[in-house]
Amino acid sequence: MVRRNSTDHEAAFGYRLGVRVCRYQGQCIIAAALLAIGGRAYAADDAQGTGGTPASESNGVPGLPDPVVGASLCPLPDAIWQELVTLVPREHLISRLRGPGKAYTSIQVDDLGAMFRVSVLDKVREYREEARECAYRAKLAALFAALIIDPAALLSGALCEQPPCLPAPAPSPPVAPPPAQVETKARPALPPRPLVHLELGPTLVVGLGAEDRAAHWGGVLRLTLGRGRVVPVLGTAGLWPAETSLGGVRLRQWRLPVDLGVRATLPGSWIDFYGELSFVLALLSERALDLAAPRSPMGVELGGRVGLGARLARRAGLAPFVSLQAEFLPDPPSVFALPEGLAGRTPYVWMGACVGVSWGI
Amino acid sequence: MMRPNATSKRSWLAVWCLALASGCGQDLNVGSDVLFTSRFEYGGSSFPEWRSVGGGANAYTPAGDTIEVSSDEFHPPGKFAAKLTVTGTAGNTAGNGASFVLNGGLPSQAYYSSWYYLPSYVTVGLYWVIMKFRMSDLAGNPAELFDVNLKNANGGMSLRVWDHQTGTDLPLVGTDASTDGPNIPVEEWFQLEAFYRDAFDNSGRFTLWLDGQKIVDYPGATGPTPWVAWDVVSVGDNLTPEPAILYVDDCAISKSRVGPTGLIAK
Numbered sequence: 239m240v241r242r243n244s245t246d247h248e249a250a251f252g253y254r255l256g257v258r259v260c261r262y263q264g265q266c267i268i269a270a271a272l273l274a275i276g277g278r279a280y281a282a283d284d285a286q287g288t289g290g291t292p293a294s295e296s297n298g299v300p301g302l303p304d305p306v307v308g309a310s311l312c313p314l315p316d317a318i319w320q321e322l323v324t325l326v327p328r329e330h331l332i333s334r335l336r337g338p339g340k341a342y343t344s345i346q347v348d349d350l351g352a353m354f355r356v357s358v359l360d361k362v363r364e365y366r367e368e369a370r371e372c373a374y375r376a377k378l379a380a381l382f383a384a385l386i387i388d389p390a391a392l393l394s395g396a397l398c399e400q401p402p403c404l405p406a407p408a409p410s411p412p413v414a415p416p417p418a419q420v421e422t423k424a425r426p427a428l429p430p431r432p433l434v435h436l437e438l439g440p441t442l443v444v445g446l447g448a449e450d451r452a453a454h455w456g457g458v459l460r461l462t463l464g465r466g467r468v469v470p471v472l473g474t475a476g477l478w479p480a481e482t483s484l485g486g487v488r489l490r491q492w493r494l495p496v497d498l499g500v501r502a503t504l505p506g507s508w509i510d511f512y513g514e515l516s517f518v519l520a521l522l523s524e525r526a527l528d529l530a531a532p533r534s535p536m537g538v539e540l541g542g543r544v545g546l547g548a549r550l551a552r553r554a555g556l557a558p559f560v561s562l563q564a565e566f567l568p569d570p571p572s573v574f575a576l577p578e579g580l581a582g583r584t585p586y587v588w589m590g591a592c593v594g595v596s597w598g599i
Numbered sequence: 600m601m602r603p604n605a606t607s608k609r610s611w612l613a614v615w616c617l618a619l620a621s622g623c624g625q626d627l628n629v630g631s632d633v634l635f636t637s638r639f640e641y642g643g644s645s646f647p648e649w650r651s652v653g654g655g656a657n658a659y660t661p662a663g664d665t666i667e668v669s670s671d672e673f674h675p676p677g678k679f680a681a682k683l684t685v686t687g688t689a690g691n692t693a694g695n696g697a698s699f700v701l702n703g704g705l706p707s708q709a710y711y712s713s714w715y716y717l718p719s720y721v722t723v724g725l726y727w728v729i730m731k732f733r734m735s736d737l738a739g740n741p742a743e744l745f746d747v748n749l750k751n752a753n754g755g756m757s758l759r760v761w762d763h764q765t766g767t768d769l770p771l772v773g774t775d776a777s778t779d780g781p782n783i784p785v786e787e788w789f790q791l792e793a794f795y796r797d798a799f800d801n802s803g804r805f806t807l808w809l810d811g812q813k814i815v816d817y818p819g820a821t822g823p824t825p826w827v828a829w830d831v832v833s834v835g836d837n838l839t840p841e842p843a844i845l846y847v848d849d850c851a852i853s854k855s856r857v858g859p860t861g862l863i864a865k
Contacts, residue, residue: 489629524627530854532630576631577853577861584627 303344305335306383310349313376318347318356321380326391334359334387345383352551353507354379358386366507368552432554432598435462439559439594441475443493445482445585452482452491458561458592462501471501471514475590481527484573485581488527495520495565495588497543506551514545518565522584524573539584541567554598563590628865632854634709636863637699639668639679639848646681646699654702654828660695663687663842674714674788674848683833686842689724696728696834702741705827705852708796708804712857713831716846717785723751724837726761729845731830732795732805734822744822745769745805747791752779758791760807760815769805769817781809788848790859799823811859 306315306322322331322345336342346357352368356379363382367375384392437460444453456477462469479492499516520539526532547561565588573581637648644667649655659666663686673680683697715729730747743763750759757780760769771780783789794806803821807814821827829852833845851863 487629522627524629526629528632529630530632530634533628535627535629537625537627571625571627574626574628574865576633576865577851577855577857577863579860579862581629 303342305331305344306347307344308347308349310347310354312349312370312372313347313354313379314372315345315347317372317376318345318379318383321376322383325380325384326388330388330391345379347379351508356382358383361386369554431465433463433465434599435460436597436599437461437473437559437594438597439592441477441590441592441594443475443477443588443590445491446587446589447583447585452480454478454480454491454493458590458594467505468500468502471497471499471516473497473516479523484584485575485578487529487573487575487578487581489573490525490527491584492523492525493520493539493588495539495543497565499543501545508551510549510551512547512549514543514547514563516543516545517541518543518567520565522571524584526575529575537571537584539567539570541565549596552598557596557598559592559594559596561592563592564588565590633851633857633863634706634854635701635850635852637681637850638677638864639681640677642668642679644668649699649701652701653704654700656700656702657698658700659683659685659697660693661687664695664697666697666699669846672716672718672846674716674846677848680714680716680846680848683845683847684842685833685835685838685845688835688838688841688843691834691836694834696832698830698832698834699847699850700828700830700832701852702733702828703735703826705829706854707798707825707827708794710792710794710853710856711829711851712790712792712853712861712863713850714788714790714848716788716848717749717756717783718844718846720756720785721749721835721843722839723749723835724839725835726750727835727838727843728761728832730791730793731828731832731834732793732821733828733830734797735824735826737823739824739826741826741828744827747793747807749783750780753782756783756785757781758783758807758809758814760805760817762817769815772813772816781812781814783809790857792857794856795821795827795829797822797825797827808858 304315306319308315335344343359346355348355348357350364352370353364353366354375355362355364365375365378367378381392437458439458441456441458442453443456444451454477456475458473458475460471460473462471464470474494474496477493477495479490482489482491495518497516497518499514501512501514503510503512518539518541521536522539523534523536525534543563543565545561545563547559549559550557567584567586567588570584570586572583575581635648635652637646639646639648641647646657646666646668649657657666665682665684667682667684668679669682670679671682681699685696687695711730711732713730721727726746727749728746729749731743732745733741734744736742746761746763748759748761750757759780761767762769789810790808792808792811794804796802796804798804799820799822801819803819805815805817805821807816831847831850833843833847835843849863851857853861853863857863
């Protein structure tokens with residue numbers, strides 16, 4: 239939807255009321271294409287070391303505030319300005335930021351962790367960039383600012399071939415967006431999501447239903463494969479044996495569950511939430527502790543597993559996660575001992591919690 | 600021709616069905632506290648359950664007494680029981696009768712369980728012992744300790760426990776030895792289970808349950824040595840009518856209590 243009274247330029251770039259979030263496709267492709275256009279100027283600017291600095295020194299008008307402000311560590315306001323002056327003539331920037339008959343305004347940048355926000359002349363946009371590549375963020379912010387301030391300067395890149403940009407005759411009014419074919423040649427704005435997530439962490443699993451609730455400590459290993467929001471997941475847990483009691487028979491219990499299912503992820507700005515639904519198969523070993531002639535039989539449990547988790551939103555690398563799980567076993571094994579007979583059944587429900595690290599590859 | 604994806608789906612279904620079939624309703628037998636059993640289910644009269652154990656034996660004297668495996672009155676879920684038949688009990692001062700014996704090699708404390716069946720009322724002239732515990736004195740000579748006896752009371756059958764050390768009956772729980780004691784059913788199986796802890800001080804103990812109900816609880820010295828013998832017997836003096844028949848089944852020694860509902864074999 240396009241805001242009423244918006245200009246053609248705003249409508250073409252999808253600006254709406256408030257903030258628009260860029261998620262790698264669509265609008266970001268346009269911005270990335272424009273980045274490629276400005277690439278030559280950027281390189282030349284780096285070579286000559288004349289990237290400019292903010293504040294009065296850079297804008298050439300003593301007493302004016304910094305052209306790029308904000309308590310952002312990634313990207314730094316300076317870095318945005320250095321990128322911006324390679325795209326748009328400095329005079330254009332100053333004159334547009336000052337505006338005819340208006341007070342001087344600055345470009346505002348905010349670091350939101352996995353995202354960052356750029357505000358230019360009342361236009362705001364948030365970009366998601368989980369890898370926190372600050373130089374890349376600076377380029378993206380400068381492109382956005384250049385599009386708002388002087389898109390014509392971007393298209394007539396000759397003006398900036400030898401930065402700092404040469405002054406142009408006059409600030410150009412907003413023009414139509416770049417041709418559509420530019421979008422098709424654009425590279426992806428951000429690195430793809432990891433293909434594999436490997437999760438590892440300590441866990442506590444408790445069986446409900448036994449006389450003494452056996453608490454098993456151990457480690458969890460889970461693996462997801464795929465970049466989509468719904469991906470297959472395979473998991474297992476190595477659990478230390480624990481003592482419990484069933485029908486008065488003291489037991490040492492050991493369990494090795496393996497589950498296979500699907501994980502659906504709901505990505506967020508800071509946290510990705512996910513839910514899992516799996517089939518679970520577990521090996522269960524019970525050993526009587528006090529019987530005169532103990533045995534150690536092993537059984538198989540089959541059932542379903544439900545899991546919920548949250549992971550710090552990052553494109554790649556390590557990210558902490560927490561998860562809860564419940565395994566439901568409709569027909570768990572029975573424990574039998576002489577002379578008592580049937581001592582009881584192993585738990586119908588196993589609850590577990592895990593805190594660990596997820597590695598995106 | 601079946602499509603490949605259909606084949607794959609059916610294969611997965613088969614795997615899951617197989618896994619479910621193998622994984623559900625399993626019994627995990629974690630072991631046993633039962634140290635000795637005699638269920639008499641072998642069908643013969645060689646009594647290997649008793650005779651194959653060190654100190655184990657069966658005996659019957661005089662010539663008229665018999666022990667045989669019978670299916671006349673078996674204790675469910677088995678098919679057979681031991682039938683102990685005794686005759687010539689008048690003036691039986693030698694303690695003749697039909698006996699299953701475990702002499703020694705028993706734990707210092709354990710539960711001793713056996714099921715009995717009286718096919719008819721028997722008049723007990725002097726005594727009718729159906730379970731015995733014996734000890735060994737410091738010189739190593741076996742000696743009598745406790746006898747579980749059937750007796751007549753209130754027109755029926757009852758129990759008493761004779762203490763050879765004191766020459767008296769042990770007091771019954773909640774009352775004293777002079778009372779008539781609990782009723783023993785005729786033509787019904789009943790279980791006697793005793794807990795025996797061997798000690799020559801006050802940590803010794805002898806407790807007896809009838810069908811799960813405690814009827815004797817004796818704390819005190821038992822045997823002076825770790826040696827103990829357990830007999831399942833039919834030894835009587837002046838029983839009428841003769842022959843006096845007693846069925847026995849599902850004898851067991853266990854580290855934990857068997858009780859009327861316990862199992863001694865799976």
